Amino acid sequence: MYQNLLSPITINKLEIRNRVVYPSLGLLYSYDGTLNDRYYEYFREKARGGTGLVTVGPVGIDFIGSGGIIPMLDSDDAIPGFKKMTSVIKEEGARAWIQLFHAGAYSYPMLLKGDAPIAPSAVYSRYSKAMPREMTIEDIEKVREAFVSAAARAQEAGFDGVEILGSGGYLITQFLSSIKNQRTDAYGGSFENRVRFPKEVIERTRERLGADFPLTIRMAGNDFVTGSNTDNETKEFAKVYEAAGVDAISVTGGWHETHVPQLPASLPQSGFAFLAYNIKKEVSVPVMASNRISSPETAEKLLKDGYADMVSIGRGLIADPHWVNKAMVGRSDEIRPCVACLQGCMDNVMTGQPVTCVANPLAGYEGERIIEKCKTPKNVMVVGAGLAGLEAAVTAATAGHSVDLYEKNDEIGGQLWVAGAPPHKGELFKFVRYYQAMLWKHNVSLHLNTRVDDRLIREKNPDFLIVAEGAEPLLPPIDGMDDPSVISAWDLLKEDRLLGDEVAIIGGGAVGLETALKVAAKGTITPEILHFLFTYEAESVERLRELMFQGTSNVTVFEMLPKVGKDVGKSTKWVLMSDLDKYGVAFTTEAKVVSIKNGLLTYEKDGKTHQQQFDHIINAAGSKSVKNIAEKIEKMNIPFAVIGDGAQPGKINHAVHGGFLAALEI
Ligand SMILES: Cc1cc2nc3c(=O)[nH]c(=O)nc-3n(C[C@H](O)[C@H](O)[C@H](O)COP(=O)(O)O)c2cc1C
Ligand code: SF4
Known part of the structure; x- marks a missing residue:
């Protein structure tokens, strides 16, 4: 191996x-x-x-x-x-x-x-x-x-x-x-x-x-x-x-000033290895390839293909410094994935803060955050198998507690299935693979299709309860949110569907922009089709570019703030904005949507009222915590922690680190 x-x-x-x-x-x-x-x-x-x-x-x-x-x-x-x-x-x-x-x-x-x-x-x-x-x-x-x-x-x-x-x-x-x-x-x-x-x-x-x-x-x-x-x-x-x-x-790869992304997930795995080979052909000393070589499989293939003699793995080893040891014993499924989000590493450095990792709560805290084996194991009940609940369950089990993890759906991952759906976000699904392996390794009892209520909690009577109920879409105060043209971004991301020619997105935050990209990319040609058409010179380069970026819907994003992407990190924002531009996504900022009727969207901007007709209007106006259990737990006399989006909607960091820290406190 x-x-x-x-x-x-x-x-x-x-x-x-x-x-x-x-x-x-x-x-x-x-x-x-x-x-x-x-x-x-x-x-x-x-x-x-x-x-x-x-x-x-x-x-x-x-x-x-x-x-x-x-x-x-x-x-x-x-x-x-x-x-x-x-x-x-x-x-x-x-x-x-x-x-x-x-x-x-x-x-x-x-x-x-x-x-x-x-x-x-x-x-x-x-x-x-x-x-x-x-x-x-x-x-x-x-x-x-x-x-x-x-x-x-x-x-x-x-x-x-x-x-x-x-x-x-x-x-x-x-x-x-x-x-x-x-x-x-x-x-x-x-x-x-x-x-x-x-x-x-x-x-x-x-x-x-x-x-x-x-x-x-x-x-x-x-x-x-x-x-x-x-x-x-x-x-x-x-x-x-x-x-x-x-x-x-x-x-x-290139410089900080380049227009070609060097680090985000849009750079395919080992996407710059060809550059190493270009050098390797010319010299006799060992050559190292770099950038987005995340898994032992990718690294091994690259070496086997003769691209380079060694592999440089930066963020992969931040997310999991034991990458090599795990590869050595054939447990690459237990490697904590780097999801190329840049939120804990490059975004931090760009704002003058120390490097951490959203996926690995120990990165940068090695001497400080230590999982001690517990002296008296407790029965721990974790509600919700999204990122926060998964991390809490695995950490608690690593510390030696007996952990039962409950999930109302038929699979683990929670909101990852939504967050991983837009273009270049599929890396997030690697978390599912990782946590599946870790639940198995640490004998966490997983109860799928199980909705937890106060009756079940009383029946199980855990020593410690961790509540990770997640979030749900927020319905903004706009007249006509029940109009047949309105779809929730989450529903669309979970399950693709037919959309009309003109699509509006309400909300220009990260979810709105990523949804816009997904909708704008609908109907464009796949990399395989591009490869085929290019190979046989079936279409001109201009036409290929058109087929790559012109999808089947025109997209307009409506945002109340002067700029979109307020919650998108500095190091990935320019890439996202450049992609949206290539797909021709339009923005109407400083615009307050006031009503929707039969797809007719009415909004206020610059003190005037405007109207625009759409086939579909997608609500990406944010999310709110689910608090079904959190609201009742205080009366139950069971030690507990509420974590992740269920405490407050946040990013990956908030879920993973919050889950980890809560488990250390048991
Ligand atoms: C926060 C951050 C700081 C970096 N600083 C340096 C640096 O000082 N010198 C350097 O050669 N590369 C630097 N890099 C680039 C990395 O060494 C590496 O080439 C890059 O992250 C791509 O590899 P990866 O996909 O395996 O992370 C930095 C990358 C990040 C994310
Ligand atoms: S913060 Fe994101 S990109 Fe950086 S090492 Fe961690 S997972 Fe990878």
């Missing part, structure tokens, strides 16, 4: 126990440039879970390149903290790597104490919203030396290998790209000149570290930025890097 994935590999002369790499990933567990226990415990878990190579990073090499907000290795004083980190990782049998980081123009000016970021040229950065200062030759030499010195400190701290960050749109990619590098000296212009800076960094670092010390680079396989480097140039960069002395190359 997973023969390729779990077989060892050698980088330079160093053997690594398997092909799984945890890549560098900004965590924000401190803001003062130091490591702390939160970092140590996070990385201990990554190594303990069986990962072959664990990268600590991003690590700053100087102040101007990071603003000191990430762990810094810019002075010898930092070495002891990193020494501790390398022993934490190595004690668990993993190889400890470090990624050396310089953001260049991507440094945030607000962190730089009044200095401007530095970059090859003074080209405005949309990412940091800053105009950088053009680097002088002295700056270039200084930064090059900072890379080399930090690498030497990393070696002293006991790291097994050093990775230079040459991807993501950061400093090195800025040197490589003619849209960011407009220099006319030896570091700009021709291919040789643009690649000179990373080449020198590699050569000098190699010189300092010695021939046998593993040195690697992370690079963009394609910048995915108009006018910048593509697959054609990147393979040439890789050859230069190999000749300059790297022992392995990690290939990722």
